[in-house]
Amino acid sequence: MLVTSKEMLKKSMEEKFAIGAFNINNMEFVQAIMDAAASQNSPVILQTSAGAIKYARIPYLKKMIEAGLEEHDIPVVLHLDHGADFEICKMCVDNGYTSVMIDASKYDFEKNVEMTKKVVDYAHEHGVVVEAEIGTLAGVEDDVNVADDDAKYTNPEQAQEFVEKTGCDSLAIAIGTSHGAYKFKGEAKLRFDILEQVKSLIPNTPIVLHGASTVIPEYVELCKKYGAKLPGAKGVPDEILHEASTRGVSKINVDTDLRLAMTAGARQTFVESPEVFDPRTYLGVGRSYIRETVEHKMRDVFGCAGKA
Secondary structure: OEOOOHHHHHHHHHHOOOEEEEEOOOHHHHHHHHHHHHHHOOOEEEEEOHHHHHHHOHHHHHHHHHHHHHHOOOOEEEEEEEEOOHHHHHHHHHOOOOEEEEOOOOOOHHHHHHHHHHHHHHHHHOOOEEEEEEOEOEEEEOOEEEOHHHOEOOOHHHHHHHHHHHOOOEEEEOOOOEEOOEOOOOOOOOOHHHHHHHHHHOOOOOEEEOOOOOOOHHHHHHHHHOOOOOOOOEOOOHHHHHHHHHOOEEEEEEOHHHHHHHHHHHHHHHHHOOOOOOHHHHHHHHHHHHHHHHHHHHHHHHOOOOOO
């Protein structure tokens, strides 16, 4: 069933677990994630970046999810990840998305409020919920590209004022994660003190963690074993993400881990079976790795297994 994220995020706050939000790009991603969610009896958020929309196109993305819903009776949110402006948010609302994110965090506070409020007003008129962001994450992911020097932590008081002025339904905050496969140069650490302050000021607003892939070491090593160049790839350890899920984070985004899983499967197949030229073979291996990754996240890290 295609739903908004309102009820599932409310439940996550009450029961102290996080919903996994997984980026999709093609059929194999959709199948793997929905099969995993069904096997774990978990709610799930499927999200598309602007890059995914450009690559796969909205009608295809929607129909693949609808096909999955014919097989699986689980609550699914279709979400726009990192909408850069009102136009792309409106396009997704008009095309049946149940949730959109307006990411105006690169602008100053007043501009962020103005852009977010415009999206909130339009989306709410159409029964769609809105995620926004305050604070800026470093890293690279599709159209998001922020240098380390430009990243900044979320100010808890500003977060409260922002939610009050915009009426957004959930809020992504910056507490030390970053986009892409190179999140930390030293020890991985998140600012849980900022999270606690934010939660104390806006206790009824679901909090979202972006840039939260583990950059799974096994898949990094598998990719490197078969020719990939990923020096220094490092993500957020599972135990830190699990702690975040129990301390007030309601939605955790995963993209890089899925890309690594797919790439590991394809590279492994090409090297171990060089005679293979059937896409179903190497994409099938990648799909199975994505499913294993999502099941692990839901069951062992986020705590959303059994919460559908």
